[in-house]
Amino acid sequence: MKTNRTKVGWAIGVVVVAGIIVPVLLGEPRSVSGQEGGDYWRNTIYDFQTLITGLAAVLAAAFTVGKMQQTIDVMERTDRESDRRHRELTKLGLRSEKLKMERVLFPQLFELRATLEHFKDFGDLREIIEPDRPEHLDVDWHWFSEVTRRHADDFAKIREVLQRPQFIDGLPLFDGITTRNLEELDRHSRATMALIERFFEVQNSEDYYEYQRYEFNFTDNFPYNQAMIEGAVIHLVAFAADMERMSDAYERDPI
Numbered sequence: 001m002k003t004n005r006t007k008v009g010w011a012i013g014v015v016v017v018a019g020i021i022v023p024v025l026l027g028e029p030r031s032v033s034g035q036e037g038g039d040y041w042r043n044t045i046y047d048f049q050t051l052i053t054g055l056a057a058v059l060a061a062a063f064t065v066g067k068m069q070q071t072i073d074v075m076e077r078t079d080r081e082s083d084r085r086h087r088e089l090t091k092l093g094l095r096s097e098k099l100k101m102e103r104v105l106f107p108q109l110f111e112l113r114a115t116l117e118h119f120k121d122f123g124d125l126r127e128i129i130e131p132d133r134p135e136h137l138d139v140d141w142h143w144f145s146e147v148t149r150r151h152a153d154d155f156a157k158i159r160e161v162l163q164r165p166q167f168i169d170g171l172p173l174f175d176g177i178t179t180r181n182l183e184e185l186d187r188h189s190r191a192t193m194a195l196i197e198r199f200f201e202v203q204n205s206e207d208y209y210e211y212q213r214y215e216f217n218f219t220d221n222f223p224y225n226q227a228m229i230e231g232a233v234i235h236l237v238a239f240a241a242d243m244e245r246m247s248d249a250y251e252r253d254p255i
Contacts, residue, residue: 097173101250104170108161109243116240118154119233125150140222141215147229148196155196158189158236178242185239188232195225 121128126143133142161167162185174182202214 098250100170101173101246103166104173105243105247105250108164108167109240109247111157111161112236112240112243115154115157116236118151119236122151122233138218140226141218144199144218144222144225144229148199152196152200155189155192155232158185158232159193162186162189174242174246178239178246181235181238181242185232185235188228188235191228192232195228 125146126139129142129146130139133139162182171179171182198214202211205211
C-alpha cells in the first residue's frame with residue numbers, strides 16, 4: 001500500500017510532465033525568420049530544454065534514490081526484526097540449557113557432597129580398623145568387610161544419583177574432563193556395587209561350599225576389588241569437584 005508521501009510525489013510529477021508536454025505538443029511555435037511570436041510557454045520550454053532535461057534527470061535520480069532509501073529502510077527493519085527474533089531464540093535456547101544444568105546440579109551436588117564427607121577417613125581406613133582386627137582374620141578380608149559395612153549405602157547413593165533421569169538429561173552439557181571423570185566414576189561404582197552385593201550374598205548364604213569357594217578365591221580377586229573400590233572414591237572426589245566448578249559458573253550467570 002502506497003504512503004501519502006508517495007502519492008503526493010506522483011501527483012507533482014504528473015503536473016510537471018503535463019506542464020511541459022502539453023505546450024510542446026499543442027503550443028504555437030514562433031516564426032523561424034524573425035524568431036518572434038508563438039506561444040510564450042512553449043518558447044520558454046524550447047529555449048531552456050537543456051536545463052529542463054537536466055532538472056528532469058535530477059528529479060528522476062532523486063526519485064530513484066528515494067525508492068532505494070525506502071527499500072533500504074524496509075531491509076533494515078527486516079534485519080532488526082530478524083536480529084531480535086534471533087536473540088530471543090538464542091535466549092530461549094540458553095535458558096533451556098541453564099534449566100537442564102540446574103536440574104543436574106540440584107539436589108545431586110548436595111547429595112554427592114554429603115556422600116563424599118563419609119569418605120573423609122577412607123585413606124586411613126586400614127590403620128583405623130587394624131586395632132579391632134581379630135588375629136585369625138586376613139588383613140585384606142578385614143578391610144574389604146569394613147568397606148562394605150561402612151560404605152555400602154554410600155556407593156548405593158552414588159549409583160542412585162547417576163541414574164536419575166534429570167541428571168542423565170544434562171550430560172550433553174558437561175565438558176570433556178567432567179564427562180571423563182563421570183564415566184570412570186560410573187564404571188568403578190557399578191563394579192563396586194556388584195562386589196558388595198556379591199559379598200553380602202555369600203555372607204548370608206547357607207551354602208558352606210559357596211562360602212569356601214569365595215574365600216579361597218578372595219586373595220586372587222582382591223587386587224581387582226581394591227582397585228575398583230579405591231577408583232570409585234578417587235573419581236567421586238574428581239567428579240564432585242567438577243560439579244562444584246559448574247555450580248560456581250551457574251551462580252555467576254544464573255537464568
